[in-house]
Amino acid sequence: EFVQTALVNMYGVLGCTNGASKIFNRIPAKDLVAWNSMLAAYTSAGQMDKAQVSFDAMPSKDLYSYNVMISGYSGIGAIASAKSVFDGMKVRDVVSWNSIISAYIRAGDVVTARELFRVMQVAKNVVTWNSLISGCLQGGLYVEAIDLFDEMTATDCSPDHVTVASALSASAHLGSLEIGKKVHVYAVENGLASSPHVSSALIDMYAKCGCIERSLLVFYKSQPKDIYSWNAIISGLALHGCGYSAIKLFSQMRQVCINPDDITFIGLLSACSHSGLLQEGCKWFRSMQEDFRISPKLEHYGCLVDLLGRAGHLDLALQLINSMSFEPG
RNA sequence: UAGGUUCUAGUUUUGGU
Numbered sequence: 001e002f003v004q005t006a007l008v009n010m011y012g013v014l015g016c017t018n019g020a021s022k023i024f025n026r027i028p029a030k031d032l033v034a035w036n037s038m039l040a041a042y043t044s045a046g047q048m049d050k051a052q053v054s055f056d057a058m059p060s061k062d063l064y065s066y067n068v069m070i071s072g073y074s075g076i077g078a079i080a081s082a083k084s085v086f087d088g089m090k091v092r093d094v095v096s097w098n099s100i101i102s103a104y105i106r107a108g109d110v111v112t113a114r115e116l117f118r119v120m121q122v123a124k125n126v127v128t129w130n131s132l133i134s135g136c137l138q139g140g141l142y143v144e145a146i147d148l149f150d151e152m153t154a155t156d157c158s159p160d161h162v163t164v165a166s167a168l169s170a171s172a173h174l175g176s177l178e179i180g181k182k183v184h185v186y187a188v189e190n191g192l193a194s195s196p197h198v199s200s201a202l203i204d205m206y207a208k209c210g211c212i213e214r215s216l217l218v219f220y221k222s223q224p225k226d227i228y229s230w231n232a233i234i235s236g237l238a239l240h241g242c243g244y245s246a247i248k249l250f251s252q253m254r255q256v257c258i259n260p261d262d263i264t265f266i267g268l269l270s271a272c273s274h275s276g277l278l279q280e281g282c283k284w285f286r287s288m289q290e291d292f293r294i295s296p297k298l299e300h301y302g303c304l305v306d307l308l309g310r311a312g313h314l315d316l317a318l319q320l321i322n323s324m325s326f327e328p329g
Numbered sequence: 330u331a332g333g334u335u336c337u338a339g340u341u342u343u344g345g346u
Contacts, residue, residue, distance in 0.1 A: 002333050009334065036334040043335090067335040074336095098336040105337090130337040137338095162338040169339065197339040204340060231340040238342090263341055270342050302342040309343095 001027065005034045012041030017050070036064045043072025048081070067095045074103030098127045105135035124155075130162045137169055145170035146179055153186070161187075161195035168201035177209035200228035207236025227258055235267035243275025262294050269303035273310065281307045298326075 004027045011020035020041035027034055035058050042051035051072050058065060066089050073082035082103040089096060097120045104113040110132075117124075117132045129152050136145035149167040152159055159167070164187045171180035184202060187193040193202070199222035206215035219225070219233045230253045237246040250268050253260065260268075265288045272281030285304050288294050296304075301324055308317035 005333055012334090033332095033334050038334090040334060062334095064335050069335090071336060093335095095336045100336095102336065125336090127337045132337090134337060160338095165339045166337090195339090199339085201339045226339095228340045233340090235340065235342095261340095266341050273342075297341095299342045304342090306343055 001029070001031065001034070005031075005037050008034065008037040008041060012037065012044060015045050017041050017045050017047055032058075032060055032062055032065075035059075036062070036068060039065060039068045039072075043068050043075065046072075046076050048072055048076055048078065063089075063091070063093050063096065067093075067099050070096065070099040070103060074099060074106055077107065079103055079107045079109075092122065094122045094125050094128060097122060098125075098131055101128065101135075102131050105131060105138065108139070110135045110139040110141065124157060126157055126160050126163065129157060129159070130166065133163060133166045133170075137166055137173075140173075142170040142173045146174070149183070158190070159186070159192075161192045161198050164192050165195070165197040165201040168198070168205045172201070172205040172208040175209055177206075177211060180205040180209050194222075196222075196224070196226045196228065200226070200232045203229055203232040203236060207232070207239055212236060212240045212242070225256075225258070227261060227264070230258055231261075231263045231267055234264060234271065238267050238271035238274055241274045243271045243277045243280070246271035247277075247280060260292060260294075262297055262300070265292075265294060266299045266303060269300055269307070273303050273307040276307075276310060278307060278311045278313075 004023055007023045008020045011023065020038060024034065024038045035054065039051055039054050042054060051069065055065065055069055066085055069085045070082045073085065082100060086096060086100045097116065101113045101116050104116065113132060113135050117128065129148065133145050133148050136148065146167060149159065149163060152163065164183060167183045168180060171183055187198055192198055199218060202218045203215050206218060215233065215236050219229060222229055234246050234249055237249065246268060250260070265284065268284055269281055272284065281304060285300065289296065301320065305317045305320055308320065
């Protein structure tokens with residue numbers, strides 16, 4: 001029974017709801033956890049019709065069942081359905097509150113998320129705080145994100161690496177080296193500075209706050225360097241007009257077998273653009289498609305149009321725009 | 330001996346869209 005439930009979960013994680021339901025149907029005595037696992041498989045695949053049918057058919061439900069439904073509806077942007085599941089609960093735990101708060105955040109409604117955060121009757125945990133802080137970031141409310149970080153440090157719920165990465169991102173958007181440094185100090189003092197999320201956020205923060213030297217320092221010290229860190233330093237060098245350094249790091253990245261993604265090329269192309277490297281930019285734009293099989297997105301075209309325009313080739317820039325297979329955003 | 334299931338996250342072009 002435990003084994004079969006584990007299989008249902010495995011199929012669920014893989015997004016294979018057919019496999020999950022086959023296993024589920026073969027379980028002779030389905031307990032509540034098995035039902036919840038089947039529900040989770042449907043909700044994480046976004047199949048809310050099937051999830052709702054299972055939910056209604058369940059012989060009994062617990063907090064997990066309701067919470068899974070809230071996050072499922074949240075995931076497909078059905079905020080009204082998420083709310084009605086939440087409202088239908090007699091007892092709610094912190095995960096229920098976190099799920100409904102995230103639902104409003106995903107819907108872009110930070111106002112309601114903030115209200116729920118303030119009135120919730122169960123103790124907040126680190127996810128509650130992180131959810132609202134991340135909502136503020138998505139809504140461009142960077143000062144509020146930092147205020148929440150400060151408020152959180154005064155509670156008995158300590159920030160974790162997710163919180164710190166978010167606070168660093170807020171500092172970066174504000175361009176405030178002073179705030180960013182404070183968050184960095186907090187991270188070091190609390191043993192959170194070596195997480196990959198925090199490392200890349202530090203690299204980004206120092207670069208955006210005008211301090212490319214510190215950004216490079218963090219980059220070289222960080223271990224292991226994941227694609228987020230590589231992308232952050234390449235974009236950072238681009239921002240500072242260090243085109244050749246960006247290209248150099250790009251080739252180092254490939255030497256250590258990190259595969260560039262579409263974000264890497266936005267950084268690389270913008271580096272070429274900021275440094276006026278016309279030939280290089282065109283070369284990498286082609287290479288991106290031919291060697292890396294990455295089809296250009298709006299941002300890549302934007303970089304290249306900018307590059308061509310700055311070099312005085314407005315005719316070629318226009319030609320490129322006309323060659324796009326989709327309408328400019 | 331209470332176990333398998335639920336919530337948050339860092340990198341993104343165009344100097345002031």
